[in-house]
Amino acid sequence: MKTINKLTLALLMLCVATLATAQKKGDVLIKNGTVLTITNGVLENTDVWIKDGKIAKIGKSIAAPSGAKVIDASGKYVMPGIIDAHSHIALSSVNEATSPVTAEVWTGDALDPLDISIYRALAGGVTISHALHGSANAIGGQSETIKHRFGTVDMEEIRMEGAPRTIKFALGENPTRVHGGGSGIVPRTRMGVEAVFRSSFAEAKQYMQKWDTYKAAKKKKGFKGEAPEYNLRMETLADILRGNIIVHCHSYRADEIYMLMQVFKDYGIKKLVFQHVNEGFKVAPELAEFGAMASVFADWWDYKFEVYYSTAYNAAILAKNGVTTSINSDSEELIRHLYHEAGKTQKYGGLSDEEALRLITINPAKQLGIENRVGSLEVGKDGDVAIFENHPLSIYAVPMFTIVDGVVEFDRENDPADMRIYPDPKETIDVTLHADEEEHRCMDVHDNYLLTDK
Amino acid sequence: MKSMKNIILTLAALFCVLISYGQNAKATTGTFALKNATIVTVTKGTINNGTLIISDGKISDIGANVSIPSGAKEIDCKGLYIYPGMIESGSRIGLVEVGSDPRTRDYNEIGEVIPQMKALTAVNPNSVLIPVTRVSGVTTALTIPQGGLFSGTAALINLHGYTPDQMYAGFEGVVMNFPTTGKRGRWDRRSEEDIKKDADKALANLNKVWDNALAYSKIDSTITAQKVSTELNYNPEMATLAPVVKGEQTLLIEVNAANDIKAAIDWVKGKNIKVIFTGVSEGWRVAEELAEAKIPVITGPVLDTPNRDYDKYDRPYANAGIMSKAGVTVAIRTNDAENVRNLPYHAGFAATYGLGKEEALKAVTIIPAQLFGVDDQLGSLEKGKSATLFISDGDPFETKTQIKYVFIEGWNIPMESRHTKLYDEFLERDPGVKK
Secondary structure, three states, rough: HHHHHHHHHHHHHHHHHHHHOOOOOOEEEEEEEEOOOOOOOEEEEEEEEEEOOOOEEEEOOOOOOOOEEEEEEEOEEEEEOOEEEOOOOOEEOOOOOOOOOOOEEHHHHHHHOOHHHHHHOOOOOEEEEOOOOOOOOOOEEEEEEEEEEOOOOOOHHEEOOOOOOEEEEEOHHHHHHHHHHOOOOOOOOOHHHHHHHHHHHHHHHHHHHHHHHHHHOOOOOOOOOOOOOOOHHHHEEEEHOOOOEEEEEEEHHHHHHHHHHHHHHHHHHOOOEEEEEOOHHHHHHHHHOOOOOOEEEOOOOOOOOOOOOOOOOOHHHHHHHHOOEEEOOOOHHHHHHHHHHHHHHHHHOOOHHHHHOOOOOOHHHHHOOOOOOOOOOOOOOEEEEEEEEOOOOOOOOOOEEEEOOOOEEEEEEHHOOOOOOHHHHHHOOOOOOOOOOOHHHHOOOOOOHHHHHO | OOHHHHHHHHHHHHHHHHHHOOOOOOEOOOEEEEEEEEEEEOOOOEEEEEEEEEEEEEEEEEOOOOOOOOOOEEEEOOOOEEEOOOOOOOOOOOOOOOOOOOEEEEEOOOOOOOOOEEHHOOOOOOOOOHHHHHHEEEEEEEEOOOOOOEEEEEEEEEOOOOOHHEHHHHHHEEEOOOOOOOEOOOOOOOHHHHHHHHHHHHHHHHHHHHHHHHHHHHHHHHHHHHOOOOOOOOHHHHHHHHHHHHHOOEEEEEEOOHHHHHHHHHHOOOOOOOOEEEOOOOOHHHHHHHHHOOOEEEEEEOOOOOOOOEEOOHHHHHHHHHHHOOOOOOEEEOOOOOHHHHHHHHHHHHHHHHHHHHHHHHHHHHHHHHHHHOOOOOOOOOOOOOOOOOEEEEOOOOOOOOEEEEOOOOEEEEEOOHHHHHHHHHHOOOOOHHH
């Protein structure tokens, strides 16, 4: 019996090992580009050599190793793969909108590698996105950081192996509408939202205490008690308290942003990224002091009342106050041109090229806890690169190549006109999706569209 | 010491100005001389180191050698560019304040055939969205009702004024949604048979309404011509459609899918009416047919996802260029409300993906002016036209470019909005983190 168990374990471990290495790593030499390293300035006429998925060398006149794919980037701009800290692409479900607290669920269980949005994001130079849970609940589900590898049916292949755990929180109109408005349970107001956090963390602390007591008692001779009941929701909340999970919180108004920082101070939680955070500019000094980060829209406002008092200068004010800020999409459309969204901070607040580019590279990497791996072009980092015709902050920029772990995932010259893998002989009626689709889809019981966005 | 005094005086002056502004700064008018500018006229080339004179709300003079009238307020535009104000060709601006709140939505009245619902009636001149939009150089917008078969009557408005009439820019058009024949999306669970049935029914319904409008129009014309003393029964729907069926007023037909565009081309054939197709997101699929039918289009949003999952990722970016190259007259819209200010970026993406800079600029200036029949006033910088323009420090399609001045019908527009005001207040907040 024991041997069989060991054998099974060995087999399982082999499977895991196989899965971990299943993700493709490639070799690419990018020649003579203008390299926007983000962390080490701009290097003219410089080569970037990616070996076995990692950046092996950045310098002049690197000789092409035999067998490596060579890309001529003369006259082109080479930058790190763009990172979107707030996205819902590649997900087959987004909201577990059944309770104000659903910390136990995980979008990583609902990955959809066939979503065409992955390819479209690649065509915009985006190599990594944060597949976030929706904003229906005060404490929503855990999220997954994905690498944009297209052309696989295996959800394992799009996970970013080794990325830290994250979870979605939400404040304001969405959780109060869904629960207080829709189901008649707390929270109906911003007071209720705070109460949900405080009671959840208080409960989690009690849960941790029970386990600590049990574990201490178990070591003693003659212990006869029983273990406390295992609770995945409480385990997850406990991991937040232990600092093992980065909290990403959907937020709009300054008061609620301020509130969550007070709650986190009381519970000693430090890893906090505010999402949307349209009124972050009003409490930017407080955000900086707390060390909270901000992931914002370039210019989205006014689609609901809690963003009526917004400004497109939000990112600039936050950045100038020392808050680590990123520009995100929250949209399968905007994700295609985050370089353009970042450019808007030059209109609204006059950020420099490097400041603007940091908003879509190293800063979102910091917010996802992966800045030691991606977000800048440095030797040893992952071979995630976007190559542009024209400067990426120009309106005339065109993404030409997108490379993930040294594998060319998008090549504009060889981009297919028709993405169909196989034709459907029965399909005689056109399927077209139009702007008014949003209104219909939010009525679909399978898709809480309004809650995933904004 | 002297510089210190100057600083204090400047600050004092600034303070007075700020106080006198109150809630919103007022626009000012008079005679202006915009000197030393690169003037992009759109229709008559580019004038280097030129001067543009504004008086009585018009461009009274423009050129390289222009004498400046005495008393004119001079603005040195060295290093700057003057462009005609950009025209948004399809939006909800002024008809909605907060998107999610139905109490602030005035673009979707109840009813299938309600062409008599006039956008101009519901335009709120004091909407917060208007200053946010115009400081970006978008000075004029078509604002349109939505929903049903005949949604209402759209209106072209300048983004300055205190009543809808002051804002009215000289064009109104009836909005129609062409019946869709295809599946509306993944969520559409109707069978193919049902889809066909629904489409036939919708088209039959459209034709019935149209026939009624024709009949109404004929009877009305006869009564007028023969001076008969009878009056037609009160029928605002038909009364509004009458000038459309007679070809006197423009019909804006919203149509997007390729098959629907083809069907709409057939439907228009032989009707002898003034038509503009709007949306036209799959225009690239039927560009030749559109060109042959000589139907102009207002397309957009450009920053959009493809209609079908399998379509090439850049089709919405490339759509305007493909149609234009085939010979279609193309104007660009955002189809937005709060972010109509992004019109130059929609045009910029179209420019990058095949339309070219020059055509893209036309698509947001002179072409919409021509389509709306107001090109004697708007859409280019020419002597005698309305002084509706903006001054920038570069290419207005680039996000780095700052818009320095905006004039609408000769009114020098304050360069502030809710967004700039919040920036001014909160960039260096007082008190900071410690009280």
